[in-house]
Amino acid sequence: MTSTIVVSEGLLKRYTAKIFEHAGLSADHAAVVADALVWADLRGVDSHGVSRVGFYLNFIQKGVINKAPNLRVTHDTVAVQIMDADASAGAVAMGQAVERAVEKARAVGLGLVLVRATTHTGALGYYTQQLAQQGMIGIAYSASIPMMAYHGTRVAGVSTAPLSIAAPGALNEPIVLDMASSIVSMGQLNQAKLLNKVLAEGLALDAKGNPTTDPQQAAIPLPFAGPKGSGLALMFELITSLLVMNPLVSEFFSGKPGGRKHQQNACIIAIDAFRFCPEETFRSEVARTVATLKNLPAREENGDILMPGERGHRTATDRRQNGIPLSAEVAQELADFGQAAGLQKPW
Amino acid sequence: MTSTIVVSEGLLKRYTAKIFEHAGLSADHAAVVADALVWADLRGVDSHGVSRVGFYLNFIQKGVINKAPNLRVTHDTVAVQIMDADASAGAVAMGQAVERAVEKARAVGLGLVLVRATTHTGALGYYTQQLAQQGMIGIAYSASIPMMAYHGTRVAGVSTAPLSIAAPGALNEPIVLDMASSIVSMGQLNQAKLLNKVLAEGLALDAKGNPTTDPQQAAIPLPFAGPKGSGLALMFELITSLLVMNPLVSEFFSGKPGGRKHQQNACIIAIDAFRFCPEETFRSEVARTVATLKNLPAREENGDILMPGERGHRTATDRRQNGIPLSAEVAQELADFGQAAGLQKPW
Numbered sequence: 001m002t003s004t005i006v007v008s009e010g011l012l013k014r015y016t017a018k019i020f021e022h023a024g025l026s027a028d029h030a031a032v033v034a035d036a037l038v039w040a041d042l043r044g045v046d047s048h049g050v051s052r053v054g055f056y057l058n059f060i061q062k063g064v065i066n067k068a069p070n071l072r073v074t075h076d077t078v079a080v081q082i083m084d085a086d087a088s089a090g091a092v093a094m095g096q097a098v099e100r101a102v103e104k105a106r107a108v109g110l111g112l113v114l115v116r117a118t119t120h121t122g123a124l125g126y127y128t129q130q131l132a133q134q135g136m137i138g139i140a141y142s143a144s145i146p147m148m149a150y151h152g153t154r155v156a157g158v159s160t161a162p163l164s165i166a167a168p169g170a171l172n173e174p175i176v177l178d179m180a181s182s183i184v185s186m187g188q189l190n191q192a193k194l195l196n197k198v199l200a201e202g203l204a205l206d207a208k209g210n211p212t213t214d215p216q217q218a219a220i221p222l223p224f225a226g227p228k229g230s231g232l233a234l235m236f237e238l239i240t241s242l243l244v245m246n247p248l249v250s251e252f253f254s255g256k257p258g259g260r261k262h263q264q265n266a267c268i269i270a271i272d273a274f275r276f277c278p279e280e281t282f283r284s285e286v287a288r289t290v291a292t293l294k295n296l297p298a299r300e301e302n303g304d305i306l307m308p309g310e311r312g313h314r315t316a317t318d319r320r321q322n323g324i325p326l327s328a329e330v331a332q333e334l335a336d337f338g339q340a341a342g343l344q345k346p347w
Numbered sequence: 348m349t350s351t352i353v354v355s356e357g358l359l360k361r362y363t364a365k366i367f368e369h370a371g372l373s374a375d376h377a378a379v380v381a382d383a384l385v386w387a388d389l390r391g392v393d394s395h396g397v398s399r400v401g402f403y404l405n406f407i408q409k410g411v412i413n414k415a416p417n418l419r420v421t422h423d424t425v426a427v428q429i430m431d432a433d434a435s436a437g438a439v440a441m442g443q444a445v446e447r448a449v450e451k452a453r454a455v456g457l458g459l460v461l462v463r464a465t466t467h468t469g470a471l472g473y474y475t476q477q478l479a480q481q482g483m484i485g486i487a488y489s490a491s492i493p494m495m496a497y498h499g500t501r502v503a504g505v506s507t508a509p510l511s512i513a514a515p516g517a518l519n520e521p522i523v524l525d526m527a528s529s530i531v532s533m534g535q536l537n538q539a540k541l542l543n544k545v546l547a548e549g550l551a552l553d554a555k556g557n558p559t560t561d562p563q564q565a566a567i568p569l570p571f572a573g574p575k576g577s578g579l580a581l582m583f584e585l586i587t588s589l590l591v592m593n594p595l596v597s598e599f600f601s602g603k604p605g606g607r608k609h610q611q612n613a614c615i616i617a618i619d620a621f622r623f624c625p626e627e628t629f630r631s632e633v634a635r636t637v638a639t640l641k642n643l644p645a646r647e648e649n650g651d652i653l654m655p656g657e658r659g660h661r662t663a664t665d666r667r668q669n670g671i672p673l674s675a676e677v678a679q680e681l682a683d684f685g686q687a688a689g690l691q692k693p694w
Contacts, residue, residue: 075623079426080456082623109427110459112618137586152652153643165582167589175585177578209644225571231524231655234640235512238522239484242514242632245624250635253642271459276422276429277592285589288597293581295600296500297556305499308578 005331005347006323013038015338015346016050020089022341023060024067029092036091040123041324043312047187048123051330053337056089056120064262065089065119071096074116078108082244085118087263091126093118094140094266098127101270102134109275115266116244120144121162125178125309127268128166132174135274138166142266143237145252148182149220151230154209156220158249159264160185161233166309168273170287176309181229182221189218240265352678352694353670360385362685362693363397369688370407371414376439383438387470388671390659394534395470398677400684403436403467411609412436412466418443421463425455429591432465434610438473440465441487441613445474448617449481456622462613463591468509472525472656474615475513479521482621485513489613490584492599495529496567498577501556503567505596506611507532508580513656515620517634523656528576529568536565587612 007015013034020030033056041049059065069088073081081100085093097113104111121127124140131138141163150157161181166174184192184203192199192215204218205211212218223229234249241248244265251259273282294305319325326334335345354362360381367377380403388396406412416435420428428447432440444460451458468474471487478485488510497504508528513521530550531539539546539562551565552558559565570576581596588595591612598606620629641652666672673681682692 075456077456080618080623108455109422109424110457112457114623137590139586149646150640150643150652152646152650153640154646155643157640157643165579165586167582167585175582177582179572179575179578183572209646224575225526225530227653227655228524228526228571231526232512234636234655235514235522235524237636238514238633239486239512239618242629242636243484243618243620243624245628245632247632247636250632250639253639271427271586271590273590276427276461277590281592282589285592285594285597286585289581289584289589289594292597292600293497293500293504296497296502296504299496299499299501299556303499305497306574308574308581 003328004325005328006325007331007347008323009038009042009320011346012041012050012324015334015343016053018343019053019334019337019341020056020060022343023057025060025089026068029089032095033089033091036122036126038324039126041326042316042319043123043125044315044319045123045312047185047190050326050334052120052122054333057337059119059262069093079104079110080112080114082114082116084116088118090119090121090264090266094121094127094268097266097268098130098270101268102131102136105136105270105272109272111270113268114240114244115268116246118264118266119262121264121266123178124162124164125166125176125312128164128178129174129176129309131268131270132166132168132176133172135168135272135279137271137273138164139269140164140267141236141240142264143233143240143248144264145248145260145262147186147221148230148233149205149209149222150234151223151227154205158230158233158237160221161229161236163232163236167286168279168282170283170290173313174309175286175290175307176312178309181223181232183224183229184221186221189215189221192218240267350675351672352675353672354678354694355670356385356389356667358693359388359397359671362681362690363400365690366400366681366684366688367403367407369690370404372407372436373415376436379442380436380438383469383473385671386473388673389663389666390470390472391662391666392470392659394532394537397673397681399467399469401680404684406466406609416440426451426457427459427461429461429463431463435465437465437468437611437613441468441474441615444613444615445477445617448615449478449483452483452617452619456619458617460615461587461591462615463593465611465613466609468611468613470525471509471511472513472523472659475511475525476521476523476656478615478617479513479515479523480519482515482619482626484618484620485511486616487511487614488583488587489611490580490587490595491611492595492607492609494533494568495577495580496552496556496569497581498570498574501552505577505580505584507568508576508583510579510583514633515626515629517630517637520660521656522633522637522654523659525656525659528570528579530571530576531568533568536562536568539565587614
């Protein structure tokens with residue numbers, strides 16, 4: 001039996017932030033991390049939401065996430081910045097990267113910020129959506145330690161290489177693509193395990209590297225379109241991790257102490273869209289393109305034709321109004337963390 | 348029965364260039380277009396090589412490709428340029444875009460050039476590889492008129508959205524990812540048709556929009572990972588075509604005269620890698636990452652573990668030395684074009 005607890009966005013953010021504050025993050029940083037997690041819950045991406053609080057707390061306790069990071073700019077031009085995140089919580093460094101990328105794009109039309117040695121960056125759509133809301137084309141990608149099979153191998157050799165691209169929408173709501181280069185995410189594999197739902201073929205390998213459809217055996221997600229998905233993941237490693245001189249794949253397999261420590265490198269790109277195309281024109285052309293696709297004959301009768309991020313936006317609209325449903329397990333876990341922090345359960 | 352004719356790289360380039368010159372391109376432009384096509388042949392991407400000469404000549408005769416384009420810069424900052432290609436042959440505008448992107452990247456670390464209203468850009472790896480050979484991270488993507496199904500629809504609604512990313516390699520040979528967002532390319536569908544080879548499931552729709560594995564019926568390639576592949580294609584339309592104010596998808600379905608005319612918009616990004624990471628470090632870390640992946644246990648015993656572009660590079664090395672094999676059909680076609688141009692067949 002699973003029941004759900006429904007919590008309002010604001011309350012969940014404040015409660016989550018208080019938990020992180022108690023764990024040692026500054027009030028500012030705690031609020032930023034809570035905001036990023038609850039954004040994912042709002043959009044229905046529960047795998048990247050407050051279900052991760054325990055995972056983050058564990059990192060904070062172990063020092064994997066640095067409670068008081070010293071974010072340093074190591075390279076700076078009018079268009080590019082490299083920022084050493086000093087193992088900050090991902091949302092802290094990425095939030096600053098978004099700000100810097102926008103400043104540069106406002107100045108010269110384009111800004112690129114590379115973030116070195118941060119931790120779990122979460123749902124990248126959170127950042128590109130912020131860029132698009134400021135009139136920018138937003139692009140974000142990141143590299144992490146290996147989780148997905150490299151094509152032709154039987155072990156996790158590359159990250160699942162998330163990529164997000166967002167553009168200002170017809171109205172205020174941007175169009176936000178947010179994808180991984182695996183066919184299904186680790187979160188979806190875990191979900192299938194929980195529900196004991198047989199997987200389609202070609203999605204995952206077991207721990208020994210053999211193809212499996214058994215959700216209990218599935219351990220390693222496979223890249224989409226074979227060499228394409230894992231090639232993309234490798235390129236993200238080369239053009240982020242190697243560029244900021246913090247290789248993750250080769251260190252992971254090096255046998256060195258610390259080589260398998262959780263960390264990520266990431267990149268944020270902002271293009272000042274309305275500098276090149278008048279805002280009104282851009283927005284009306286987005287509307288026209290969307291309408292064109294939605295008017296095409298659907299694959300299945302009355303089937304939905306969705307834009308990137310549309311389902312998430314719908315869910316967010318609903319959850320902003322009606323609250324965010326948390327599974328009993330996640331709610332209990334949060335309540336326990338809250339209690340340990342001397343907080344009263346808010347539901 | 349098919350036999351092949353083997354031609355040297357240099358000879359094939361010169362002969363192809365002469366054909367384009369006779370069709371009305373300047374000697375410079377003809378050489379550029381021939382170089383791009385023969386590069387694809389060298390790499391074994393025959394679908395983007397001289398087999399396209401007829402397709403290009405047809406475009407030149409119809410005025411779809413402008414023989415004497417007036418390439419104009421419409422926007423320019425230290426980091427960004429928008430260039431109106433005036434329906435130039437793709438390789439002409441893209442070659443200039445590569446040069447400009449490198450100039451900007453040398454100046455401020457990063458350059459982005461948007462190319463408006465060009466024609467078939469060919470294999471994007473040709474351009475990103477040039478960037479990587481100059482010490483740049485190279486990224487290129489393009490948008491064209493619809494060819495691939497948008498997820499959830501039964502018609503071609505978006506382009507196959509090629510994306511290429513290249514990085515300087517351990518030695519001189521860059522690592523070059525060059526992919527489309529369809530599972531298989533139009534070229535591969537045509538190849539299956541020729542060989543009457545049954546397709547795997549989930550690769551294509553027939554002309555009526557129904558899934559098919561019959562190579563003779565397959566008409567519309569499907570995106571990889573459903574909404575991911577077609578979402579990427581839509582985003583490329585928004586962040587290239589709309590940004591340069593030359594929408595392709597909505598115009599295609601608008602019913603307007605000229606709405607279905609062949610054209611493309613594209614983007615080239617250069618990041619000055621060695622400004623941020625010393626060349627020696629970057630190259631040796633690429634070598635270490637590649638060696639790490641190649642040492643992982645292979646999926647199949649003694650199976651190859653390939654890097655992006657590695658097979659193409661091997662083929663190019665072989666073909667540079669031993670010549671480029673052309674099918675009898677392609678050789679005959681070229682000979683016919685050559686004859687019409689008053690050229691002697693070079694084989």
